[in-house]
Amino acid sequence: MDDWSLRDDVGILVVLGMTLGAAQSVDGTAPSLAILVVGAGIAGLWIGKFFLEGYTDAITD
Numbered sequence: 001m002d003d004w005s006l007r008d009d010v011g012i013l014v015v016l017g018m019t020l021g022a023a024q025s026v027d028g029t030a031p032s033l034a035i036l037v038v039g040a041g042i043a044g045l046w047i048g049k050f051f052l053e054g055y056t057d058a059i060t061d
Helices: 006-025 029-060
Strands: none
Touching: 006 029
16 A cells, blocks of 8 residues: 555546546537546546555565
């Protein structure tokens, strides 16, 4: 978990910002929700990667 940096924070904000921008540009509720779910999934995977790395580091130490 020590490897988390400002670059990661900015990266997640960029992904979420692009996702929100794309969701606003499409017409209709269903495509907007699909885009938001994909963006949230990407951000969740990014965050989960660091939790899992911290967990494996704690187990191996």
